[in-house]
Amino acid sequence: MAEIQKPADQVEQKPDAAVKKLDNLGKDRAVTGDQVSEADAQRTSKFSTFGDMKAYADSSPLLIDMGDGTEVSSKGARVAWEPQDLLSPHRENPERYVDQSAFRAANQYFGSFAKYNIDHPGMADKLVSALIRNESVFYNTLKDATVDTALKATGAIPGDPTVGPAQMKVHNIMRLVGKHPEVFGDSKAYPGLAETPYAATLLVAAFLNEKMEKFDSWSKQAPDRNALNLDNRLLFDYAFPFWKSGMRTKALIMSYNPGDGKRHLDHVLGQLEQIEKQR
Secondary structure: OOOOOOOOOOOOOOOOOOOOOOOOOEOOEOOOHHHHHHHHHHHHOOOOOHHHHHHHHHHOOOEEEOOOOEEEEOOEEEEOOOHHHHHOOOOOOHHHHOOOOHHHHHHHHOHHHHHHHHHOOOHHHHHHHHHHHHHHHOOOHHHHHHHHHHHHHHOOOOOOOEEOOOOEEHHHHHHHHHHOHHHHOOHHHOOHHHHOHHHHHHHHHHHHHHHHHHHHHHHHOOOOHHHOOHHHHHHHHHHHHHHHOOOHHHHHHHHHOHHHHHHHHHHHHHHHHHHHHHO
16 A cells, blocks of 8 residues: 655745735625736736736636635636535545456455456446545535544544445444454554455445355245344345345445435446546
8 A cells, every 4th residue: 555645845935016906805805807907917017028927827827816716817716615525525536446456356356246247248347436525415514524634543433334445334444344354454554444445445345345245145935034134134125125126236336335225326337437438
């Protein structure tokens, strides 16, 4: 797993001394195009030719933060940030929380997962990616990031919250880690290690492998529903019917969050469609 590299020190950029200060900016005060143009002209007046002035203005446009999520520049008004960008910080790049190198171990150690990848070429790997991408898109700063920050700081977390890129419950993480020590290593490193994309990717693969084994077992002999715990009753009611009908990808998607129903299914199928277009 790659170390997090500290970015190199950047050269301090000093503001242009010629920029005219515009006071009392905010959403209740409009800034006209003439005012922006005037400020930009003063900023670029240090250049001796129009070509130099235009090249600088194009590469470094003047930006005036209006304080309400918009910026005004010589290129026109634009959105600087959206509220959902703060609440869903992983939305723009969900793929970075999937570690493709983990699939080699997943296909080596998880037999049902590997077989599914053969029977449906590459689909198991894509399904793991789609599930993590979906969790990343809906990752919430207030709810999820607070828990993850505490776990990263201490290596432990009380209760049974969902953690890491896979947003998997702690009891599921510890069960899977204990079941596959040859893959995950020392269980004492968890759930903290579940914060890494590599371990998170392996955990989702292990989870799906387990559900495939369960569905195959139920197909041979249906369980007594009344004897199942809540998690398995949800699987039996909402995911297993897809499996029996031959819609196995949908069954596996539902197995990851059966209580969320069609909403979860549609979102993950959407991620699968995006993955297919990108590859």
